[in-house]
Amino acid sequence: MAFSSIRNSTKQETLLSFKNRLLPSKYSINLDVSPLKKNYTGEITIDLILNKNLPDSPDSEGLTTTFTIVLHTLKLISLKSVLFLDGTAFKLKSKLDTKAQTTEYSSDKIKFDDVLCATDIPKMKINFLGVVHEVLTFDQPTTGIFQTHYTNPKTGRSDLHILGSHCQPHFGREIFPCIDESNWKANIQLSLTIDDNYKCVSNMPVLTVEPQLSEKNGDRKTIIFEESPKMSVAVFSFALGDLDILETETKMIDNEHFPLRIFTQVGESSRAQYALDIVQKYLPVVENRFGVKYPIPKLDVVALPFLFDGAVEDWSLIQVISQQILLPGWNSDDPKELELIKKNIRLVLVHEMIHMYMGDYVTYDSYIHTWLNESFATFMATCLIQDMDDNNTWIDMINSELVKVQDAQRRKNIKPIFVSHVDTSNINNTFAREAYDKRHLAS
Structure with a gap:
């Protein structure tokens, strides 16, 4: 041309x-x-x-x-x-x-x-x-390209490595x-x-x-x-290193063998089976609800030992801190505790899958709309989970989130859900935890 x-x-x-x-x-x-x-x-x-x-x-x-x-x-x-x-x-x-x-x-x-x-x-x-930034603790920011090492389950030596990337928001x-x-x-x-x-x-x-x-x-x-299709740099990503892979397929609109994978630290892939089952079950539902063919021919999830934001909706490469999507490595005697862990895994993953369409495929032109982007993902994820698995999802969310919001409103340093004139120096304010909690109810 x-x-x-x-x-x-x-x-x-x-x-x-x-x-x-x-x-x-x-x-x-x-x-x-x-x-x-x-x-x-x-x-x-x-x-x-x-x-x-x-x-x-x-x-x-x-x-x-x-x-x-x-x-x-x-x-x-x-x-x-x-x-x-x-x-x-x-x-x-x-x-x-x-x-x-x-x-x-x-x-x-x-x-x-x-x-x-x-x-x-x-x-x-x-x-x-x-x-390449070295990250060794949970409170260190994971920005740009970062790496960490972890213990080899076979030798006991800390000689295995993971390198990740994080572009959102800037x-x-x-x-x-x-x-x-x-x-x-x-x-x-x-x-x-x-x-x-x-x-x-x-x-x-x-x-x-x-x-x-x-x-x-x-x-x-x-x-x-x-x-890739046209995409914002904010949702570009890659990861590499000593990784185990758990994989399966699901049936999508134009692909009966749509590939799904979860990448974990070596020795932890068995703990990711529930998360993979959730992705396999819900991704076709998300695609069907939007009525638009999923725009990328695969979906991967990476469980990282450190991720400052907890979870990031990079386009068709969801990155989540391990503790949010892996089942515990011990047998819990409390079935309620295990069910609570599964509920959180389900909500995190479905929320991020909603973002594959709303946020990644369709992108807001400014971070002043972060509150709407996040609340919509949680709202739609909750609706899907309510329909598919858990009739008490909305009741549980209202009870837990309402208490958090009421408690937060008493603090003088509470941040608004809408932040205008967002520039590089204050983009992170739009991702404030208390603002997330208020958004679910405001939406």
Whole structure:
């Protein structure tokens, strides 16, 4: 497709925090990453399209007439950046703004009119270096790419590793240069070069696996995933490491053998059987209730030892802290205690499956709507569970949540369920626990 034809593409209504005359339509991300290293290397190729929300003439907007694009970056070092126009490579300068968490890529030698006249789609290539955060306690934030180690059940040594990623609400900029705002979506194709003994999962199914033999680094492999539909960076994710897999299938609208998997720490997969049964039972119900074909050809769940948010609805890769979806590793003498644990697992997973449609497939344009996004997921999950399994679900929720809300209202530091003018510094306020509790009743 000629770039000139994209000028007439459908306008995507959006208000971004900065004005770019060009915006990403696709990210092709290549990461070389290991939980044993504190840094990783990355290369990203970005397909660019015109920002149709800006006028063709830059004069009234104070825009530059030469090539400039601003992308979100945090804790990333841009090593090299190049713009490709019709097969010609132009070096770009990079200017980091730490306070704004952005990097500006520009060239005075490239006129914007030359970009408009290009026959092929303009592409940027950026080589960069990123950080792998080590997480060892529950109170440490899990942002960007993070890793931890855990005890090998066979040897008793703490020599097994898990590496995860967390982009929501604004941590995608810690993984690769991007437009890290919920109201801009792009296709994403990921490839990961990892140690050969690790298992790996991402939003999309695996396309190919290529062995990488190296005397210096040992046996490794490059895993290339299928290209995603348009998605927000906030719900991009992957995980890898020493993992066990529990898998099954379920029947969906267009696929009688729809694959489902749960990834756990080594030795814990048997504790995930109930969670897998819930996903198998409820995902077709969720699809049927929305009346729209599930947009990605698989669903995975990863049980992580540490996850600051507890559960995250990454698109078709739900990440949940282990204790919220695994049955206890001991035999409980109290059937009520076990039933309460199962109720929580059921609600967490169905809530996150609702988000696969509302929040991921259909995305609010601002985090001022977090209260509605979360309350809708809980409301619909509760309705489905009431219909399918538990006639007391609504009564139990009203009794427990109402008490929490009444108690919270007595505190002076109570936060509202609606937070206006949300920027990076206060997005997390929209996810406040007490606001969650109030939302269920307000909805």
